[in-house]
Amino acid sequence: MQLLLLQHLSPKTQNSSLRFIINLILILSSLCIVIYLFLSLLLLLHTSNSITFSSSSSSSLSSLPSTSLDHIVFGIASNQNSWPKRKNYVKLWWRPNQMRGCVFLDDDDDNNSNKSPQNDTVLSLPPICISDDTNRFNYTYRGGLRSAIRVARVVSETVALNHSNVRWFVFGDDDTVFFPENLVKTLSKYDHELWYYVGTNSEMYIQNRYFSFDMAFGGAGFAISYPLAKVLAKVFDSCLERYPHMYGSDARIYACVSELGVGLTREPGFHQVCVYASIIIRKML
Numbered sequence: 001m002q003l004l005l006l007q008h009l010s011p012k013t014q015n016s017s018l019r020f021i022i023n024l025i026l027i028l029s030s031l032c033i034v035i036y037l038f039l040s041l042l043l044l045l046h047t048s049n050s051i052t053f054s055s056s057s058s059s060s061l062s063s064l065p066s067t068s069l070d071h072i073v074f075g076i077a078s079n080q081n082s083w084p085k086r087k088n089y090v091k092l093w094w095r096p097n098q099m100r101g102c103v104f105l106d107d108d109d110d111n112n113s114n115k116s117p118q119n120d121t122v123l124s125l126p127p128i129c130i131s132d133d134t135n136r137f138n139y140t141y142r143g144g145l146r147s148a149i150r151v152a153r154v155v156s157e158t159v160a161l162n163h164s165n166v167r168w169f170v171f172g173d174d175d176t177v178f179f180p181e182n183l184v185k186t187l188s189k190y191d192h193e194l195w196y197y198v199g200t201n202s203e204m205y206i207q208n209r210y211f212s213f214d215m216a217f218g219g220a221g222f223a224i225s226y227p228l229a230k231v232l233a234k235v236f237d238s239c240l241e242r243y244p245h246m247y248g249s250d251a252r253i254y255a256c257v258s259e260l261g262v263g264l265t266r267e268p269g270f271h272q273v274c275v276y277a278s279i280i281i282r283k284m285l
Helices: 004-009 011-062 085-092 147-152 154-159 180-187 205-210 226-240 248-258 274-285
Strands: 072-077 098-105 128-130 169-173 197-199 224-225 264-265
Touching: 072 154, 072 180, 085 098, 085 169, 098 154, 147 154, 147 197, 147 248, 154 169, 154 226, 169 226, 226 248
Parallel strands: 072 098, 072 169, 098 128, 197 264
Antiparallel strands: 169 224, 197 224
């Protein structure tokens, strides 16, 4: 029926209908082109603003003075028994006139005091800080040492020293040896205004498997950027209460940093030497 009606239409009517359809297609096409150009312009403006913001941010960061030892605060974990024997390790790398920080001991012993200005050894060592009491925290790892809680809290207690103009907090044990120039060069690669947890895992597979492949081992030393450390210090004690079953201090720090959504940034320069692995290899040879 429709075909019959179409056949009865005059040629003039058919031409008018065809022109109408063509005009409609042209109008719709033009409208699509206008919308496309408008959206492209908006995208171009947004990209331009993003590039401008990124450039201004980069220029503001580059205008800051480069990271130096003056921007780093050290927290060294020790105890009254090991410090007399191991302080010579710290003396190898500590620079009294350039470095800031503390060696944290578990007890105030006059023999360990770094207060006498007449002693040349004292002048070449960091000051002594006495750790806070940690008896209020539970420790349930059978056969472990509850001193792991005190060592873990070196992080929050170092932040609590309230040093100014800090970009990085660096932590290690009393037998950790830092190479200051290498440390500064490594940390300078990262934006200290962002959240960073920098270190490395153990050189021994079994330790990584037992503890974690994503944990910074304290014996190698590790670094936490200032903004992350400030936030971490505020929640650290409440976080420790959730992990009484863990063995060491490293695992507690790693767990609390992970709760803040920050993963490990691996830097092989923080090298964990595994003496146990070396002994096994020697026996095999």
